Amino acid sequence: MTTPHDELAALAAELVAIPTENPPGDERPCAEFVADWFAERGIETRLVERPSAERAQVVAWVGEDPREAAGDDATTLVLNGHLDVVPAGDPGEWERDPFAGVVEDGILYGRGSADMKTNLALAMLTLRDLAPEIESGDLDGSLVFHGAMGEETGHPGTRTLLEEGYGGDCAVVLEPTDFRVGTSAKGVATYRIAVSGSASHASRPDQGTNAIDAARPLLDAADEYDDRLRERSDPLVGRAFATVTEFEAGTDSNMAVLPGRAELLLDRRILPDETFAEVEDEIEALLAGVEREAGVETDRSLVKHYASAGIRPDHPLAERFRGLSAELADAPADPWGLEAATDAREFVAAGTPAIIWGPGNLAQAHAVDEYIDLGDAATGLEILKEASRGVLGER
Incomplete structure (x- = not known):
């Protein structure tokens, strides 16, 4: 039965x-x-x-x-x-x-x-x-x-x-x-952020700009941003975060070539009292600071956003x-x-x-x-x- x-x-x-x-x-x-x-x-x-x-x-x-x-x-x-x-x-x-x-x-x-x-x-x-x-x-x-x-x-x-x-x-x-x-x-906004260098053969690295090196100030800035966000908290869902979840450079070329572009994914967890517009402003300020202080140009796109x-x-x-x-x-x-x-x-x-x-x-x-x-x-x-x-x- x-x-x-x-x-x-x-x-x-x-x-x-x-x-x-x-x-x-x-x-x-x-x-x-x-x-x-x-x-x-x-x-x-x-x-x-x-x-x-x-x-x-x-x-x-x-x-x-x-x-x-x-x-x-x-x-x-x-x-x-x-x-x-x-x-x-x-x-x-x-x-x-x-x-x-x-x-x-x-x-x-x-x-x-x-x-x-x-x-x-x-x-x-x-x-x-x-x-x-x-x-x-x-x-x-x-x-x-x-x-x-x-x-x-x-x-x-x-x-x-x-x-x-x-x-x-x-x-x-x-x-x-x-x-x-x-x-x-929580909500989430995931951004794809890229920095550019100039490719050259690894035997002549000074002839180019390694995009991985150019990305280091961006990675440091993302860590500092995450440190600041962790001070924000909601009593039910916990803290805000910004985490680099993916990094890619040089995968579309010969292993002996300095990459001309590096990309990362930044995962930003959003608290209920934060707005997406506020998050957008923060990301824009983050990238502007990297450009201003390190001279690194970036471009970004929104991969997904859950409110x-x-x-x-x-x-x-x-x-x-x-x-x-x-x-x-x-x-x-x-x-x-x-x-x-x-x-x-x-x-x-x-x-x-x-x-x-x-x-x-x-x-x-x-x-x-x-x-x-x-x-x-x-x-x-x-x-x-x-x-x-x-x-x-x-x-």
């Missing part, structure tokens, strides 16, 4: 077994699987081919069509997750095939098991299980499901779904947080999930925020309160041999359904 626990494990394993590595971001097969699953159960569902048909997203809803529910007194709750996962890397480093969806001793292994295919399964089952109560009128409101594209690389998947009208009055972004309720998250986001820690949505998570999962009930960026920012930017919550250990996200405890996932399903009932409210 199949139990609800077995059903959850099987559905999560099927989702893990659909590779959606980003890059390149082949989310469409997973979106089609989810859409078919909902359609087979009589739940309204749509594939959304913006911003990319090849990387289609999926939405589903029970209750009012969210595109027509504006101004409705009943509450619409969005359960948001992303379809993409980070690349698994070398399969040889994994003890199990990262896309086999292996379940052993109550543990689901595989890329995306924690971040966040299992939590997508929770949202899918919640819509299905609450559908009779919503359709009968026992619950006064609607549930909307998001299976978004591109979250891992900052693509506007969730933003596009909101622009298409698939929003609500509040949202849960189902990241693995060990049942802690995140009401704020920081935050709502009141005592928002009713947060309090509801916090209370149930403390009761059923023994999770800490104190206010908390994430050091990483999430799609909660898209909801907050649109004026929709959103929390970040879910079973699963955040340390497993992006890790080799990623896994999730399916017992925790089953508890998460119980909490998500009970909290959703509370948000929608009984008639």
